[in-house]
Amino acid sequence: MKNIHLYIFGIGNVGSTLIDQVLQSHTFFRQQHGIDLSIVGLANSKRVLLDLEGISKNWKDDFDNLSEAREADSFYKVSSLCDATKIAVDATASKEVAQCYPELLENNFNIVTANKIANSLSQDFYDLIRVLLIKKNLCFEYETNVGAGLPIVQSIHDLYSSGEQLFAVNGVFSGSLSYIFNRFSEEQIPFSEIVIDALKGGYTEPDPREDLSGNDVARKLLVLAREAGLKLEFDDIEIQNLVIPSLRTASLYQFLEEVKQLDPVLQEKKESLKEGEVLRHLGELDVLHKKLKVSLKAVKKERPAGQLKGSDGFFEIYSESYAANPLVIKGAGAGKAVTARGLLADIIKVSKASQEVLVFR
Ligand SMILES: NC(=O)c1ccc[n+]([C@@H]2O[C@H](COP(=O)([O-])OP(=O)(O)OC[C@H]3O[C@@H](n4cnc5c(N)ncnc54)[C@H](OP(=O)(O)O)[C@@H]3O)[C@@H](O)[C@H]2O)c1
Numbered sequence: 001m002k003n004i005h006l007y008i009f010g011i012g013n014v015g016s017t018l019i020d021q022v023l024q025s026h027t028f029f030r031q032q033h034g035i036d037l038s039i040v041g042l043a044n045s046k047r048v049l050l051d052l053e054g055i056s057k058n059w060k061d062d063f064d065n066l067s068e069a070r071e072a073d074s075f076y077k078v079s080s081l082c083d084a085t086k087i088a089v090d091a092t093a094s095k096e097v098a099q100c101y102p103e104l105l106e107n108n109f110n111i112v113t114a115n116k117i118a119n120s121l122s123q124d125f126y127d128l129i130r131v132l133l134i135k136k137n138l139c140f141e142y143e144t145n146v147g148a149g150l151p152i153v154q155s156i157h158d159l160y161s162s163g164e165q166l167f168a169v170n171g172v173f174s175g176s177l178s179y180i181f182n183r184f185s186e187e188q189i190p191f192s193e194i195v196i197d198a199l200k201g202g203y204t205e206p207d208p209r210e211d212l213s214g215n216d217v218a219r220k221l222l223v224l225a226r227e228a229g230l231k232l233e234f235d236d237i238e239i240q241n242l243v244i245p246s247l248r249t250a251s252l253y254q255f256l257e258e259v260k261q262l263d264p265v266l267q268e269k270k271e272s273l274k275e276g277e278v279l280r281h282l283g284e285l286d287v288l289h290k291k292l293k294v295s296l297k298a299v300k301k302e303r304p305a306g307q308l309k310g311s312d313g314f315f316e317i318y319s320e321s322y323a324a325n326p327l328v329i330k331g332a333g334a335g336k337a338v339t340a341r342g343l344l345a346d347i348i349k350v351s352k353a354s355q356e357v358l359v360f361r
Contacts, residue, residue: 001030001034001035001036002034002035002036002085002351002354003036003038003084003085004035004036004037004038004084004085004086004087004347004351004354005038005040005041005052005079005082005084005085005086005087006022006037006038006039006040006041006087006089006347007040007041007042007043007075007079007086007087007088007089007109008039008041008042008043008089008091009043009088009089009090009091009092009094009097010043010044010090010091010092010094010097010115011042011043011044011063011091012044012091012092012206013202013336014091014114014336014339014340014343015042015089015091015092015340016060016336017336017337017339017340018089018091018340018343018344019039019042019055019059021340021341021344022037022039022344022347023039023055023056023057023059025344029348033348033351033352035348035351035352037347037351038053038054038055038084039054039055039059040052040053040054040055040078041074041075041078041079042055042059042063042067043070043074043075044070045070045092045094046069046070047063047067047068047069047070048067048068048069048070048071048074048075049062049063049066049067049068050068050074050075050077050078052078052081052082075088075109076107079107079108079109080107085110085351085354086108086109086110087109087110087111087112087347087350087351088104088109088110088111088112089111089112089113089343089347090111090112090113090114090115090118091114091115091340091343092115093115093117093205093206093210094115094117095117095121097115098113098115098117098118098121099118099121101118101129101140102128102129102132105129105132105133105136105138105140106132106136108136108138109138110138110139110140110350110354111138111139111140111141112140112141112142112343112346112347112350113140113141113142113144113145114142114144114145114339114342114343115145116142116145116146116216116219116220116223117219118142119142119145119219119222119223119226120218120219120222120223120234121234122233123226123231123232123233126226139349139350139353139354141346141347141349141350142223142346143342143345143346144339144342144343144346145219145220145223146173146220146223146224147173147175147220147313147315147329147333148175148313148332148333148334148335148338148339148342149331149332149338149339149341149342149345150313150315150329150330150331150332150333150342151329152224152313152315152329153223153224153227155317155327155329156169156224156227156228156317157227159317159319160227160228160229164319164320164321165319165320166228166287166317166318166319167286167287167288167318167319167320167323168284168285168286168287168288168316168317168318169221169224169228169283169284169285169287169315169316169317169318170282170283170284170285170315170316170318171282171283171305171313171314171315171316172280172281172282172283172305172308172312172313172314172333173217173220173221173282173283173313173315173333174211174216174217174220174281174283174313174333174334175203175311175312175313175332175333175334175335176198176203176204176205176208176211176216176311176334177211177212177217177281178280178281178308178310178311178312178313178314178333178334179194179198179201179203179310179311179334180194180195180198180203180204180211180281181278181279181280181281181296182278182308182309182310182311182312183197184266184270184279185270185278185279185280186278190260190263190267191262191263191266191267192259192260192262192263195208195212195259195262196256196259199256202335202336203311203334203335207252207255208255208259209243209247209248209252209255212241212242212243212262213239213241213242213243213248214239214240214241214242214294214295215239217281217283217294218234218237218239218283218292218294219234220283221237221283221284221285221292221294222234222237222292224285225285225287225290225292228285228287230287230290232290232292236290236292237292237293237294238291238292238293238294238295239293239294240294240295240296242262242265242266242296243262244261244262244265246261247259247261247262269296272298273298274298276300276301276302277298277299277300277301277306278298278299278301278306279296279297279298279299280296280297280299280305280306280308281294281295281296281297282294282295282296282297282299282305304316304328304330308330310332311332311333311334311335312330312331312332312333313329313330313331313332313333313334314328314329314330314333315328315329315330316328317329
């Protein structure tokens with residue numbers, strides 16, 4: 001039996017669902033994969049709970065009652081006490097946590113992340129992580145950076161690494177903006193009400209402006225562009241920002257108080273649609289010309305993007321072999337359950353890879 005220790009950063013929507021999924025499937029993983037997964041560390045932005053025996057179903061009460069103030073090296077103190085394979089799981093949207101990845105790798109943690117910040121910081125930082133992964137013989141998985149649980153990153157990776165020429169990746173990259181514009185196009189209610197519903201339902205980023213500004217989709221485009229071998233920076237992306245200038249630098253509280261100010265602009269865009277058109281928030285990655293674009297567009301209802309429902313993500317991949325008839329991936333593109341399951345799939349992948357390394361040695 002292979003012992004795997006999980007250290008989870010972030011116990012919000014995705015992190016807490018992941019914890020429940022790990023605890024529920026614990027016996028299955030032992031029987032099916034010979035892997036004993038224990039969650040030995042949990043952290044939010046302020047507190048940390050450590051238990052080398054593994055947390056139990058009462059983890060929420062334990063976190064409330066037994067957690068300690070978080071310090072920068074809280075996880076390293078206990079992780080050095082045992083020789084189990086370590087996986088740091090990042091279920092935050094925090095830049096501070098993303099910037100710790102080089103240090104985590106130096107401390108022999110594999111990394112599984114839903115947080116797309118690390119892969120969309122500077123190209124130098126991106127390259128540094130890859131250098132450390134090789135040096136330390138560790139794994140880094142991030143399928144949930146794009147399309148939540150949908151297999152987008154792996155598909156692009158497999159095509160690129162098998163020598164396929166990629167041409168373009170287009171689609172609705174954001175499950176939250178899919179949810180928002182699918183509803184806004186169909187329902188006669190103000191845009192701001194749908195944004196608040198999406199936030200309450202856990203569809204948007206903790207700050208919905210990360211979605212509405214186009215930054216979240218831009219980060220996803222950059223993750224895929226780099227997966228397809230391009231060397232680009234965030235500033236190279238053409239982004240349409242849907243947040244009016246006066247609300248861009250306001251506090252989150254103030255933004256939510258005044259989100260109604262977005263209604264007239266979006267209502268005008270909706271009223272300017274022609275018969276049979278709907279609004280869709282699109283990401284376009286032109287691999288051949290190294291152009292990345294994020295924008296809100298009118299799309300014919302009968303087109304595949306026009307048919308989306310709920311929080312569907314939708315991706316069309318054009319390449320040498322999929323030139324006339326693109327590879328299409330579609331399905332729930334947001335939501336805590338699918339995202340947590342995607343993280344868990346990556347955790348199992350890393351656990352198995354570390355098992356193989358041991359057998360090989
Ligand atoms: N929700 C989805 O459908 C979805 C889909 C795909 C990907 N994702 C990604 O999943 C990640 C988490 O999303 P979420 O919806 O679960 O967010 P969330 O509910 O807001 O939870 C964020 C968690 O991160 C913690 N955190 C923030 N800064 C931290 C720090 N410096 N150190 C440790 N913990 C910190 C927060 O703690 P405090 O409470 O103390 O601030 C909170 O527990 C994001 O990167 C998001 O892009 C989400």
